[in-house]
Amino acid sequence: MENYSVIKLSINEQYPDFKSFYSQNKDVIYKKILNVFEELVSSEYDRTRLIIVATVNNMDFDTNFFFEKSDPDILKEVINPYFEKKEDYEICSKVMETYTKLHTLRLN
Numbered sequence: 001m002e003n004y005s006v007i008k009l010s011i012n013e014q015y016p017d018f019k020s021f022y023s024q025n026k027d028v029i030y031k032k033i034l035n036v037f038e039e040l041v042s043s044e045y046d047r048t049r050l051i052i053v054a055t056v057n058n059m060d061f062d063t064n065f066f067f068e069k070s071d072p073d074i075l076k077e078v079i080n081p082y083f084e085k086k087e088d089y090e091i092c093s094k095v096m097e098t099y100t101k102l103h104t105l106r107l108n
Contacts, residue, residue, distance in 0.1 A: 003047075004066070005049070006049045007039070014055050014058070025054075030083070031091070032050065040067065050066075051063070
């Protein structure tokens with residue numbers, strides 16, 4: 001039995017290479033990572049597996065990321081600066097709110 005939740009992100013377009021894929025989908029991927037952590041706040045699980053599925057250079061691929069309730073630092077160190085640079089302060093607010101909730105859970 002799995003001791004984590006699973007979330008899948010399918011991106012249904014063709015990309016010539018990984019650089020194109022990442023640059024065109026960074027926003028979607030980062031928002032999905034935020035969503036993973038938002039769900040972890042109230043989840044019975046301590047970690048979530050995010051599976052990203054796409055087609056790059058005519059090859060299907062999937063990649064797995066594990067995010068843990070006890071380690072939300074990616075929110076503050078990677079996700080928030082990205083959205084700050086884009087001046088998307090609504091998302092920044094959600095990122096920091098989620099980070100704070102998880103940090104508080106970690107302290108309790």
